[in-house]
Amino acid sequence: MEEIMKILHNIQQDLTQQKRYMKDMEENIKEAINKNIDDKFNQIEIKTNQLEQKIEAQQKTIDFIDKQMRKRNIIFFGVPELEKNYEDLLKVILEVINEKMNVICQNWEIETVARLGKNKGKIRPVVVTMTTTSRKLQILKNKKALENTSMYIKEDYTPAVLQKRKELQGEL
Known part of the structure; x- marks a missing residue:
């Protein structure tokens, strides 16, 4: 056991x-x-x-x-959509700059012009790229010449800058 x-x-x-x-x-x-x-x-x-x-x-x-x-872009708002092609739009923009804003601007000083967005019945803005930044600044200095018209111009800011400006404007 x-x-x-x-x-x-x-x-x-x-x-x-x-x-x-x-x-x-x-x-x-x-x-x-x-x-x-x-x-x-x-x-x-x-x-x-x-x-x-x-x-x-x-x-x-x-x-x-x-x-x-x-950097060299300006956006034109309120420009009537009467153009049929690029050349017509270029002529309209040159007319606005030369005659309404009293800034002498030649064809060669504008690199490109184009409408922004899709045509949905509203007047679309026009982005204008100048050949030099100094010409852009000269045009922006004379933007007050468009005060009594249906048109106005602004700088072409990046979406991030536009958002920041919107936030800061809300604080004012």
């Missing part, structure tokens, strides 16, 4: 030892999995930060290019 008790005691010790061993194995596996997950998460976090920095740099470049493209 004592021998059976001894065997049972040994079996019980073996079971306890195996339970401890299993528990240790379980902890080791959990630690390994958690370490692996942490490593992968850190790698993803580093990559995400790099991509965010890259996107931010690219956005700054895009904003700069957009600003440079608009």
Whole structure:
């Protein structure tokens, strides 16, 4: 009987030892999995930060290019839509600048003219790109000449600048 008790005691010790061993194995596996997950998460976090920095740099470049493209633009509002083609629109804009605004402007000083948006029955604005910024500024200085007409002009700002101006105007 004592021998059976001894065997049972040994079996019980073996079971306890195996339970401890299993528990240790379980902890080791959990630690390994958690370490692996942490490593992968850190790698993803580093990559995400790099991509965010890259996107931010690219956005700054895009904003700069957009600003440079608009640098010589003026937007004319209220110009009647009577033109049939580009040349007609160019003539109308030159007429407004030369006759109504009293600024002498030649054909070659205008790089492009184009209506903005789709024709939906409303008078669409006209974006005019000048060949030089100084000519643009000269025209903008004389914008008061259009006060008693249905037309007015503004600078061509980027959407971000327009949003910021809108927010600041709301504070006034």
